[in-house]
């Protein structure tokens with residue numbers, strides 16, 4: 513199974529989701545069976561490490577994002593990944609436009625599928641520290657449910 517998380521810049525939300533899911537897969541003994549990656553709809557931060565505020569907030573909860581580097585989502589991703597999960601509606605619209613017809617990947621809004629109460633992970637880029645904590649709270653809850661789905665699908 514291959515899972516790709518997508519946000520706008522690939523320096524805040526989707527790298528956080530990548531780090532959280534990878535950690536939870538390790539804990540569940542599924543790390544070898546699921547490949548996790550992240551990308552941005554923009555090319556603004558290609559090659560860059562995650563935002564220092566995202567790294568700091570994630571590390572405080574045990575997730576090390578330091579090895580990740582920004583990349584842009586591509587049409588080919590729809591053939592490589594089984595599940596492509598967008599952080600907000602705008603990301604989803606951009607991915608819909610990129611998606612080739614008949615593509616293998618299932619495309620969805622991450623929280624609509626796994627969280628419930630809220631359906632977008634708010635962009636924390638222009639926020640204070642509280643925004644980054646909220647991103648982590650939402651992503652941790654949704655990743656717990658995603659791991660259950662992945663277990664069932666493997």
Ligand code: 4NP
Pocket residue numbers: 519520521522523524525526556635636637
């Ligand atoms: P992300 O957050 O989409 O969660 O990575 C953002 C990062 C950078 C920018 C916007 C959102 N930016 O405008 O550069």
